[in-house]
Amino acid sequence: xELIIFxxxxxxxxxxxxxxxxxxxxxxxxxxxVAVMFxxxxxxxxxxxxxxxxxxxxxxxxxxxxxxxxxxxxxxxxEKEGLVSAHLEKVQMVGVLALGAPLLWVMSTAKVFVGxxxxxxxxxxxxxxxxxxxxxxxxYLLPFEIASILLLAALVGAVVLTKIKLR
Amino acid sequence: xxxxxxxxxIVKIGFIIGLTIGFFAxxxxxxxxxxxxxxxxRIGANRADFFGFTVIGLLHSLADAIKLIFKEDFIPxxxxxxxxxxxxxxxxxxxxxxxxxxxxxxxxxxxxxxxNLVIADLDVGxxxxxxxxxxxxxxxxxxxxxxxNNWSLLGGLRASAQMFSYEVAMGLTVIGLIMFYQSLSMxxxxxxxxxxxxxxxxxxxxxxxxxxxxAVAENKRVPFxxxxxxxxxxxxxxxxxxxxxxxxxxxxxxxxxxxIAGLCVALFFGGHHVPFITDAELAGGFSFLxxxxxxxxxxxxxxxVFIFKLVALLILQMTIRWTMPRFRYxxxxxxxxxxxxxxxxxxxxxxxxxxxxGVMPSP
Numbered sequence: 001x002e003l004i005i006f007x008x009x010x011x012x013x014x015x016x017x018x019x020x021x022x023x024x025x026x027x028x029x030x031x032x033x034v035a036v037m038f039x040x041x042x043x044x045x046x047x048x049x050x051x052x053x054x055x056x057x058x059x060x061x062x063x064x065x066x067x068x069x070x071x072x073x074x075x076x077x078x079e080k081e082g083l084v085s086a087h088l089e090k091v092q093m094v095g096v097l098a099l100g101a102p103l104l105w106v107m108s109t110a111k112v113f114v115g116x117x118x119x120x121x122x123x124x125x126x127x128x129x130x131x132x133x134x135x136x137x138x139x140y141l142l143p144f145e146i147a148s149i150l151l152l153a154a155l156v157g158a159v160v161l162t163k164i165k166l167r
Numbered sequence: 168x169x170x171x172x173x174x175x176x177i178v179k180i181g182f183i184i185g186l187t188i189g190f191f192a193x194x195x196x197x198x199x200x201x202x203x204x205x206x207x208x209r210i211g212a213n214r215a216d217f218f219g220f221t222v223i224g225l226l227h228s229l230a231d232a233i234k235l236i237f238k239e240d241f242i243p244x245x246x247x248x249x250x251x252x253x254x255x256x257x258x259x260x261x262x263x264x265x266x267x268x269x270x271x272x273x274x275x276x277x278x279x280x281x282x283n284l285v286i287a288d289l290d291v292g293x294x295x296x297x298x299x300x301x302x303x304x305x306x307x308x309x310x311x312x313x314x315x316n317n318w319s320l321l322g323g324l325r326a327s328a329q330m331f332s333y334e335v336a337m338g339l340t341v342i343g344l345i346m347f348y349q350s351l352s353m354x355x356x357x358x359x360x361x362x363x364x365x366x367x368x369x370x371x372x373x374x375x376x377x378x379x380x381x382a383v384a385e386n387k388r389v390p391f392x393x394x395x396x397x398x399x400x401x402x403x404x405x406x407x408x409x410x411x412x413x414x415x416x417x418x419x420x421x422x423x424x425x426x427i428a429g430l431c432v433a434l435f436f437g438g439h440h441v442p443f444i445t446d447a448e449l450a451g452g453f454s455f456l457x458x459x460x461x462x463x464x465x466x467x468x469x470x471x472v473f474i475f476k477l478v479a480l481l482i483l484q485m486t487i488r489w490t491m492p493r494f495r496y497x498x499x500x501x502x503x504x505x506x507x508x509x510x511x512x513x514x515x516x517x518x519x520x521x522x523x524x525g526v527m528p529s530p
Contacts, residue, residue, distance in 0.1 A: 025247075027247070027250070027309075027312060028247075028249075028250070031250065031253075031305075031309065034302075034305060038302075041298075050289055050290045050291045050295075051290070051291050051294070053291075054291045054294040054295050054297075054298045055294070055298075057298035057299070057301065057302065058294065058297060058298040058301055061298070061301045061302050061304075061305070062301055062331065062334075065301075065304055065305070065308070065327060065331070068305075068308065069308070069324070069327060128290050129290055129291055129294075129351050
């Protein structure tokens with residue numbers, strides 16, 4: 001049962017990811033990106049990491065929505081947006097292949113994806129709200145707080161920048 | 168997953184879909200017309216009849232359904248055909264699947280089989296609802312964009328800004344409740360409300376008021392219906408929709424109302440619990456029927472109580488809808504960011520102090 005869902009969802013994720021790159025219109029790309037993120041969330045849920053799955057949708061749905069609005073508001077062209085000439089397309093293809101093939105090789109040989117990480121003590125607890133919360137507020141408290149202060153600084157910075165523009 | 172669990176899940180999904188799409192969506196359409204008529208001293212829909220029987224206007228839902236099925240499905244020139252068709256589907260699905268984590272009863276043992284009356288008992292229940300409801304924004308914005316109509320686009324943009332703002336506030340209003348019950352799982356939260364004095368509404372009524380305001384704003388109903396303000400934007404994001412696609416937006420709105428009511432019942436009004444009577448006492452009252460039948464009776468009473476509370480909250484939402492005038496767009500934004508957000512942050516602080524000092528005994 002889980003295997004069927006896994007193959008179904010991951011193949012859908014791959015199709016949507018390809019669709020995102022191939023799509024001619026930026027809005028279609030954004031919709032495909034949302035679909036990819038949703039599929040990834042389902043994969044997280046299959047791995048028993050329900051919190052990460054929920055956060056994946058919550059954070060990325062919002063983030064891509066902003067991207068979506070950028071596309072609508074800033075790029076007013078309906079067609080032929082972001083299209084490059086046929087000559088440039090070939091250069092892009094070569095570049096993608098030249099960089100992508102080694103990356104694929106590294107990923108297939110690397111051992112980082114095999115087995116559980118060092119900090120995961122109890123696999124049943126891992127990914128639950130309790131498990132993630134306990135790790136965040138004990139072992140990783142300092143990096144967590146630093147990250148939150150950095151984000152706050154970025155937020156305040158954005159507000160200050162827009163205020164200056166208004167004056 | 169065994170056969171029994173599979174059947175149980177399918178029955179529960181069927182029950183919820185039947186309850187929302189099959190019963191509440193057409194009934195709410197009727198209530199909306201009839202209640203507004205009563206409140207405005209009119210008679211309301213009463214013309215559709217079947218061999219002369221009008222059944223107090225109830226047949227209008229059926230007549231509307233038949234009419235809308237046979238209406239022309241119109242896609243405007245220059246619209247994005249695929250996205251225009253997809254948008255109503257994207258709008259209706261999140262409102263349906265958000266109901267999956269709302270428990271409509273407790274846990275009962277029937278003939279040796281444990282029945283838990285919730286479709287998915289997720290560890291992150293409350294977060295799941297917020298995640299799914301954030302997806303609902305897409306249906307509206309895509310509809311507005313794909314219609315190739317400026318009114319639609321403006322409606323979609325308004326909806327996106329409004330739903331974003333109120334999602335933040337709505338998430339914060341329930342943090343106090345989560346701190347109080349020490350769980351994100353809806354099943355746990357409902358289970359901890361078996362004592363009437365632990366109901367969310369007793370300790371967290373300010374959170375309930377804020378939550379309901381945010382939820383109505385999320386659902387884009389009056390007084391927060393600026394995205395579809397007919398005086399300014401024709402009909403907002405669904406201006407270019409007709410027939411069944413239009414009905415899908417409309418169904419999504421009603422199902423969201425039911426989901427909001429379900430959330431409020433589960434978080435604030437004790438779910439399926441009868442005040443002052445625990446599940447065990449309820450089943451014990453029917454113990455002369457034998458253990459299985461008494462559990463079954465307790466289960467049916469629990470589901471009945473849940474639906475009763477659901478209807479009460481739906482009527483409350485309907486009354487709000489027909490009592491308030493529409494807010495101006497800047498008023499909506501001001502209310503969300505400058506009033507509800509600081510208030511909910513203050514409430515989180517108060518609950519934290521209350522729990523730490525023991526004034527607010529966490530169950």
